[in-house]
Amino acid sequence: xxxxxxxxxxxxxYKGTLYKAGEIVEMPHSDTTAYVxxxxxxxxxxxxxxKNTDYDNLxxxxxxxLCKKNGIAAVGKREDMIEALRKFDLGENExxxxxx
Numbered sequence: 001x002x003x004x005x006x007x008x009x010x011x012x013x014y015k016g017t018l019y020k021a022g023e024i025v026e027m028p029h030s031d032t033t034a035y036v037x038x039x040x041x042x043x044x045x046x047x048x049x050x051k052n053t054d055y056d057n058l059x060x061x062x063x064x065x066l067c068k069k070n071g072i073a074a075v076g077k078r079e080d081m082i083e084a085l086r087k088f089d090l091g092e093n094e095x096x097x098x099x100x
Contacts, residue, residue, distance in 0.1 A: 002029045006041045055082040 005026050008019045012035065019025060024044060035041030055063060063081050067074035072084045 003027065004029050004032060005044050006032045006035055007044045008035070008041050010040045012040050055085055 003026050005024050007024045008021055011018060011020050013019070014025060014027065014031070014035075032041065032043060036043065055066075058066070060078050063078060063085070064074040066072075066085055067081050070085070070088050072081070072088060074081065
């Protein structure tokens with residue numbers, strides 16, 4: 001069963017739990033239909049990096065791996081990749097690796 005992330009646009013219940021607007025929940029794709037149709041939620045790209053990741057303590061290779069998993073260019077300076085990951089965490093990153 002395909003799972004996707006749904007960002008709630010309004011406060012809504014899902015399986016007995018109240019989710020506030022802006023919260024993101026992973027759920028089966030079939031469960032998202034009603035939320036999307038009634039404009040209470042939208043499907044968002046799955047992020048494999050948690051927002052509070054401390055990138056400064058990761059090795060260059062670990063940072064490269066995270067970039068690749070998130071569709072970010074995994075070449076160049078370590079600091080540039082960290083900045084791109086942080087922007088991705090905030091939903092600001094439009095940069096995608098070539099060929100994607």
